[in-house]
Amino acid sequence: MSQKDSLLVHIDALYRSALYLVKNEHNADDLVQETYFKAFKFLENSKEIGNVKAWLFKILMNTFINQYRKDKREPSLADFDTIESFHESISEEISASSITENEAEFKELLDADVKKALEDLPEDFRMVILLSIVEGFSYKEISEMINCPIGTVMSRIYRGRKILKEKLTRYAKKQGYERE
Amino acid sequence: MNCNKVRRYFYAFLDGELDVEKNIEVLSHLNMCHACGIRIEKERVIQKRVKETVCKVTAPASLEQKILKSVKGKPKVFDLWFKHFLFRNKVALLSGLAAALLLVVGYFVLHTKLKKEDILYLTESRYHDYLMKRHEPDLHLPDAESVMGRFYSQTGLAATLPGIEENLQLQRSKVVAEYLRQQTNMRISLPGVGEGVQIVGASVLKIKNMSIPVVYYLFDNTPITVAIVCNTNVDFKKMKETMVDKMLVHTGTGYCGACQIVGWKEAGNQYVMISTLKSDKLLKIITKV
Numbered sequence: 001m002s003q004k005d006s007l008l009v010h011i012d013a014l015y016r017s018a019l020y021l022v023k024n025e026h027n028a029d030d031l032v033q034e035t036y037f038k039a040f041k042f043l044e045n046s047k048e049i050g051n052v053k054a055w056l057f058k059i060l061m062n063t064f065i066n067q068y069r070k071d072k073r074e075p076s077l078a079d080f081d082t083i084e085s086f087h088e089s090i091s092e093e094i095s096a097s098s099i100t101e102n103e104a105e106f107k108e109l110l111d112a113d114v115k116k117a118l119e120d121l122p123e124d125f126r127m128v129i130l131l132s133i134v135e136g137f138s139y140k141e142i143s144e145m146i147n148c149p150i151g152t153v154m155s156r157i158y159r160g161r162k163i164l165k166e167k168l169t170r171y172a173k174k175q176g177y178e179r180e
Numbered sequence: 181m182n183c184n185k186v187r188r189y190f191y192a193f194l195d196g197e198l199d200v201e202k203n204i205e206v207l208s209h210l211n212m213c214h215a216c217g218i219r220i221e222k223e224r225v226i227q228k229r230v231k232e233t234v235c236k237v238t239a240p241a242s243l244e245q246k247i248l249k250s251v252k253g254k255p256k257v258f259d260l261w262f263k264h265f266l267f268r269n270k271v272a273l274l275s276g277l278a279a280a281l282l283l284v285v286g287y288f289v290l291h292t293k294l295k296k297e298d299i300l301y302l303t304e305s306r307y308h309d310y311l312m313k314r315h316e317p318d319l320h321l322p323d324a325e326s327v328m329g330r331f332y333s334q335t336g337l338a339a340t341l342p343g344i345e346e347n348l349q350l351q352r353s354k355v356v357a358e359y360l361r362q363q364t365n366m367r368i369s370l371p372g373v374g375e376g377v378q379i380v381g382a383s384v385l386k387i388k389n390m391s392i393p394v395v396y397y398l399f400d401n402t403p404i405t406v407a408i409v410c411n412t413n414v415d416f417k418k419m420k421e422t423m424v425d426k427m428l429v430h431t432g433t434g435y436c437g438a439c440q441i442v443g444w445k446e447a448g449n450q451y452v453m454i455s456t457l458k459s460d461k462l463l464k465i466i467t468k469v
């Protein structure tokens with residue numbers, strides 16, 4: 001396999017993340033194109049890359065954060081995402097956890113519901129969810145990719161999934177009623 | 181562990197991020213607690229559904245073609261410039277310049293440590309916009325073919341006449357230098373460039389209250405360089421000397437404090453130097469003061 005091919009095998013993975021990040025096909029196209037442009041340029045001058053997929057995703061995430069983010073001046077969630085507040089928020093959420101979720105049947109969720117729930121997540125949460133759940137990167141890899149401490153990554157994953165679950169529970173219940 | 185504590189670790193557990201000890205604790209709790217078992221099963225289903233849904237997306241076939249087309253047969257641009265600037269010394273020089281010419285060659289890949297307000301960072305964003313065709317140069321030079329066409333229709337001479345390319349290149353440099361002089365009051369000389377590289381335009385970017393002239397080049401059909409002209413001066417004499425690949429290399433801090441100068445050479449009244457911004461190489465031309 002040529003060097004180019006070994007990079008291009010990840011095109012679907014990069015594209016699906018790009019699409020869920022920028023939410024439109026045109027920009028996703030641009031974002032992936034630019035990622036490869038940078039990757040190929042970089043390879044011209046350099047040595048081997050250890051984990052190609054992780055490296056490509058790092059370029060993609062950096063490009064997204066620097067160029068495509070809706071409002072760059074918006075303070076990052078990282079500002080209040082310390083490990084301390086992570087633990088606090090968890091204990092609060094657990095005591096106040098939803099009573100209704102047991103009734104929901106997630107298996108019957110529509111793709112469109114999952115897509116909507118995911119797209120509605122704040123960008124910072126959406127990013128880590130895509131990287132962890134979908135692409136299976138480790139928390140450490142993710143923290144390097146998006147330049148955040150690992151505690152921040154964990155807290156975002158926790159909070160992101162929590163929101164996702166609440167939304168999907170609502171959608172699933174709605175599906176259930178409509179069927180009855 | 182009680183239920184609340186175990187649930188705290190659910191996601192890390194599912195993601196395989198727990199250390200061995202905690203992993204065992206969670207597993208043994210799940211073995212005896214029905215409620216938590218149901219909960220984690222739900223989390224697993226959500227995880228599976230999200231993954232399935234996102235993975236249904238595939239890249240359009242045209243995208244790979246576009247990418248391959250954009251990189252096909254591109255020469256190692258940096259090497260080319262390096263050769264022309266450092267070894268052949270083909271730098272077109274004008275005397276008494278107060279401005280320094282900074283040529284950014286190649287592509288900055290990742291500069292996460294660089295502050296977002298850094299001039300280089302900001303200029304790189306514009307370069308990106310240019311590459312992505314979201315930013316047009318203020319000054320547009322007619323492309324070579326149309327100039328050649330006009331030349332042919334006026335003179336009846338073939339455009340392949342020896343020397344005509346060079347002549348055209350020189351004219352373009354002058355047009356750009358004149359434009360930038362009018363806009364910024366700086367006297368700027370552009371270096372001569374190698375075959376196949378042409379100047380296509382220029383802009384003056386307002387970045388952090390500074391006017392930064394940017395010159396756009398095209399190699400084949402690829403936009404490859406941006407030139408930034410700035411008033412600066414670097415003390416080369418204080419740099420450390422080392423040998424790298426049989427080349428004498430001087431190392432020191434670059435003009436913005438974020439980049440490192442790794443090599444330089446005197447050429448007339450200018451210094452041609454290579455610096456790196458993390459792993460990204462830049463070529464700069466700085467005029468002696």
Ligand SMILES: [Zn+2]
Pocket residue numbers: 182183184186209213214215216217
């Ligand atoms: Zn339990």
Ligand SMILES: [Zn+2]
Pocket residue numbers: 300434435436437438439440
């Ligand atoms: Zn610098």
